[in-house]
Amino acid sequence: MPTVKKTNPLSYVDAKECTGCESCVASVPKVFRMTADGIAEVFEPQGDTQSAIQDAMDSCPVSCIHWKK
Numbered sequence: 910m911p912t913v914k915k916t917n918p919l920s921y922v923d924a925k926e927c928t929g930c931e932s933c934v935a936s937v938p939k940v941f942r943m944t945a946d947g948i949a950e951v952f953e954p955q956g957d958t959q960s961a962i963q964d965a966m967d968s969c970p971v972s973c974i975h976w977k978k
């Protein structure tokens with residue numbers, strides 16, 4: 910039976926809104942990282958579960974992590 914690999918929707922951080930609090934990086938470090946500019950970015954959209962990414966979105970104090978439509 911072939912293995913079906915599940916893929917998350919793509920997520921991104923709105924750099925204009927990010928305050929650099931590092932909450933998302935602390936909670937989902939396989940998906941988010943800090944840039945040299947002190948803002949978060951998504952470097953591996955498939956690095957963790959969709960649920961974990963959603964939790965990071967829900968915990969972001971300025972709600973600047975989004976799913977790409």
Ligand code: SF4
Pocket residue numbers: 922926927928929930931932933934948949968969970971972973974
């Ligand atoms: Fe930026 Fe939100 Fe991540 Fe904090 S939780 S670093 S504000 S994207």
